[in-house]
Amino acid sequence: MSDLIFVPREEYGLLADTLGRLLPEPSSPPKDCKALWADLAQSGALAVGLPEDEGGLDDARAVSVVAEQLGKHGAVSPFVGSSAVVARLLAKLPFAAATADLRARLADGSAVAAVALLSDRPLHVTQAGGKFTLNGARRLVPFGAEADHVLVEGVSSDKSRLLVLAPKSSYRVERAVIGVDGCPYADIVFSDSAVGGEHVLGAGAEAERLWAWCGDAYLATLCADAVGAMTTLVRMTGDYLKVRRQFGAPLSSYQVLQHRFVDMDMALTESRTVAEWAAGLLDADDDRERRQAVATTHFTVMRAATKISQDSVQLHGGIGMAQETAVGRYFKRLLALPLIFGDEDIPLAV
């Protein structure tokens, strides 16, 4: 069977429906993170990216269907790092069999993995015998305090890269914070932390390649999440324009507002296109093709997210500023993308 991008598999509709019923209404306050995680595990959503014999669909596009629903319903969870990146990375590795048990725990929700995306501080790895020793820190790891494992990229004394899935016991959480997007982040510190060779997932050029995949997978999945959040903002704004009356007529009757709203929906339409494209190419053999799709998606979604979130508040008027309205929550959720990966200028600088 050839899988075509833009031709959804039947399973996607079922998956979206299941999650749509499971997750709280987009306008209601977010559910407790732990309870939500248990629900997601129960539904099988955490496994969809895994191979078929592990209960999944072996399909990055299915992962982005889940991410989109999470974004649409404003659900805060470690799904992107744990399920979309680490679990799938483990399944890709040549020694995948050795990590089957961990993947099963990531899929049933009993374990959570996170990704230390920011590499702005040194993280040194030295090797002696079969042991690796880590020294350094990672800042603002999403769900860093809650995770059981954190994926980090370190550097050895000869400047070569190492990809390490560090167990909780190997680092301490120095500072836990809540981000503007509602997601928890933590700084973690390694001091003479020894880990066994089984925690090292790759070295040298292979580590760099895998780490690049992780970044792209994280970014592409976050873009799918953003498509969900933008869908909600566009729907809320359209609904509001239809009911809010000023000067004796609904706002939706004013052309200046109609055209702004159409531009929001058009930006969402393009974002959905590129997000589906990037998801379809995440597992492509050709790294360059994947990179190009993800960069285009980053650019397109970033532009759309800024436009849609800002215009949603503007078109709601005063009520859009109120914390009791859900608009602001989605506005802030959409800030994760530029703050972590950079705004739309970043993919242009190549």
Place this chain on the structure above:
Amino acid sequence: MATLFSPEEDAFRAEVRSFISEKLPADLRDRMLSGGRPTRDDKVVWTRILHQRGWGGYSWPKEFGGPGFTPVQRYIFEDEIWQAGAPEVVPFGMKMVAPVIMKFGTVAQKEYFLPRITSLEHYWCQGYSEPGAGSDLASLKTRAVRDGDHYIVNGQKIWTTEAHEADWIFCLVRTSTQGRKQDGISFLLIDMRTPGITVRPIITFDGSHEINETWFENVRVPVENLVGEEGQGWTCAKYLLEKERLNFGGMGFCKRELARLKRLAAEGALAERRPLDNPLFKARLNALEMRVRAADLTNLRFLRAEQRGEAVGLPAPYLKVLGSHLHQDVLELQMRMLGPDALPVSLAGGGNEPLDAISEYANVAPTYCNYRKTTIYAGSNEIQRNIAAKSLLG
């Protein structure tokens, strides 16, 4: 992993590509790839080459003599046409009046007109806009009054693209002033050689003659040239507008001109200035390429949905708006890259010698000027947003 196209579609693309590279005259290709606009003869030559291969009406179903391409094959076909430097097939016949004849026409109309469109024996133009009916098209006033077996047509059409080169014109005419203004409109096919038709050129500010004003003075049109019922013209027009905008090849133009931009940047006097080494310019180019890619793939996504028989989003208005802005932005970037080299457009002293022959740069600024039309024609972008808003907000 997933792919954008199936192996069968890739094979189809290869077939189209090799056909074009074998059959497209080299001089025509070179002119098109250096920004030239095709002449009437160019279009006739190329359409007849396609016609011989059975592709003269490449967007048509088999029952009307087309190849019966799927929507995605049609997309691939046009993409190859543009990238190879072949001229675009005249849209007024094949893509606009033909689908209306297929849907609403009589058997006799189908048998007479359709074969003459694929062979380009009939070169068509479109009579829609009038001086008093632009965006508000339904208020058009050109009258067609029944007189025995004929309609007598009186009035004026404007912005008629290629009317001076056309054999036939399809017109929206007013057959009734009663009731809703849309309901008094009919769709009429008129032979341009009929006595009483006068075509006067309108020169656009790039200096070219593409559009005209077309006058009708007691023009006798046989009633068998009415398409559909009297009063059904607005329905025909709306159907045509849908057909016109989905997959109208807009991104093909952008991709071709972006490739040209990169070629110009790397050769001749421009190469010494190394425009692509300017990080701000390079970022602009990257942004434009990404926007073209996103719009192009959105077109493909809509076509996949069409192929599945699903309605997804608002294909027609969105592709029109996205495509028209990209046309303009690509040409603007070309022009800005050239800088002072885009200034000369003709020789001083009234010589008629086209500067194109001296410098390829000479068509860049005029084409930029000419393409300001894209956000205006085929339903201005503001009208497109009105249409989309009606669908989204009621």
